[in-house]
Amino acid sequence: MPYDRISEYLKDAYNMPISQGSIKNLLDSFTEKSSLAYQRIKENIAKAVVVGADETGVKVDGEKFWIHTWQNPYNTFIAVSESRGIKAVKDNFPDGFPSSILVSDAWAAQLATPALSHQLCMAHLLRDLNHLIEIYPNHDWPVNMKQLLQDSLRARKTLEKEGFQSNSKQLEQIEVGLDELLKIEVDKKYKKITSFRKRLVKNRNYLFKFLYHSLVPSDNNGSERAIRNVKIKQKVSGQFRSESGARSFAIIRSVIDTIIKRNKNIFDCLAITANLVPE
Incomplete structure (x- = not known):
């Protein structure tokens, strides 16, 4: 004032x-x-x-x-x-x-x-994915990536309840799922999806720190x-x-x-x- x-x-x-x-x-x-x-x-x-x-x-x-x-x-x-x-x-x-x-x-x-x-903010990434789904409604890649990130957030809630060493199999599935999605070559005509995918590839190691460290938030x-x-x-x-x-x-x-x-x-x-x- x-x-x-x-x-x-x-x-x-x-x-x-x-x-x-x-x-x-x-x-x-x-x-x-x-x-x-x-x-x-x-x-x-x-x-x-x-x-x-x-x-x-x-x-x-x-x-x-x-x-x-x-x-x-x-x-x-x-x-x-x-x-x-x-x-x-x-x-x-x-x-x-x-x-x-x-x-x-x-x-x-x-x-x-x-x-x-x-650690990248999951809330920002999900917001970006919602935008990609809106402008490319017939493309599966952003839908599948959004589902994977939501799975990771649900896994975090489980870890908070049961302990951060309790669900290694689920975490392994999430990590494998991420790598598989990042390997998919998206047609260049979907420019915003390819740009977003490249950003995730570049920062791949910064996506899921919150699944391994209890003090690290997801957002x-x-x-x-x-x-x-x-x-x-x-x-x-x-x-x-x-x-x-x-x-x-x-x-x-x-x-x-x-x-x-x-x-x-x-x-x-x-x-x-x-x-x-x-x-």
């Missing part, structure tokens, strides 16, 4: 006249006090076993910027960049994630990020939730008025989201942060 609207709201709702400059100073001070927690969140993400990544475009003073998030069930790290690509990753995590399985929607920069391994929904507040902010305000304002939002939102994930009292934690004495 712009400073002038915050000022008007406080005056109308609470009869608390406060200047825009004072609001900016308060936010700058709180951002500085939140920086230590922000850095610790970043360190936690860097050494996590599983990390989800996503990005979304945002306007900053009329220019196109990107908000990136890297998160897991206990931490959310949000950062602002002029780049959507690998530069944003290197600026924040120059070593990548050598100990992590990185879950993403297969954006090129995410797949180019050094990591122990990767990237956690990252989409972590970044959703950026879109809400943009709908309310239209844009960030400055890069420093966008960075303040990223820092404070990272801290708030992490507090929520850890089931802590938001007000108490923010009050403790606000009362920190700068070094």
Whole structure:
């Protein structure tokens, strides 16, 4: 929310006249006090076993910027960049994630990020397959691939109930079924199917990590939730008025989201942060 609207709201709702400059100073001070927690969140993400990544475009003073998030069930790290690509990753995590399985929607920069391994988002793949089925209703390949991916999701539910070593035969059938489908040469006139198939062939080893690691999700929904507040902010305000304002939002939102994930009292934690004495 712009400073002038915050000022008007406080005056109308609470009869608390406060200047825009004072609001900016308060936010700058709180951002500085939140920086230590922000850095610790970043360190936690860097050494996590599983990390989800996503990005979304945002306007900053009329220019196109990107908000990136890297998160897991206990931490959310949000950062602002002029780049959507690998530069944003290197600026924040120059070593990548050598100990992590990185879950993403297969954006090129995410797949180019050094990591122990990767997991593609099943929800995105199924969405793509639904589109292929819609535009090529008489072709069996996308139908069969969709069925296989749905079988893998059902297998995951079974594994969660019975243990991740309990159903090796079913997993073997899924792996064999995938290889058989990827071997099928699709007629080039079905351009979108051939393109999708090539993408799966290239990233074949990143499809079913979630069937072998209990902490790896089958989708990237956690990252989409972590970044959703950026879109809400943009709908309310239209844009960030400055890069420093966008960075303040990223820092404070990272801290708030992490507090929520850890089931802590938001007000108490923010009050403790606000009362920190700068070094």
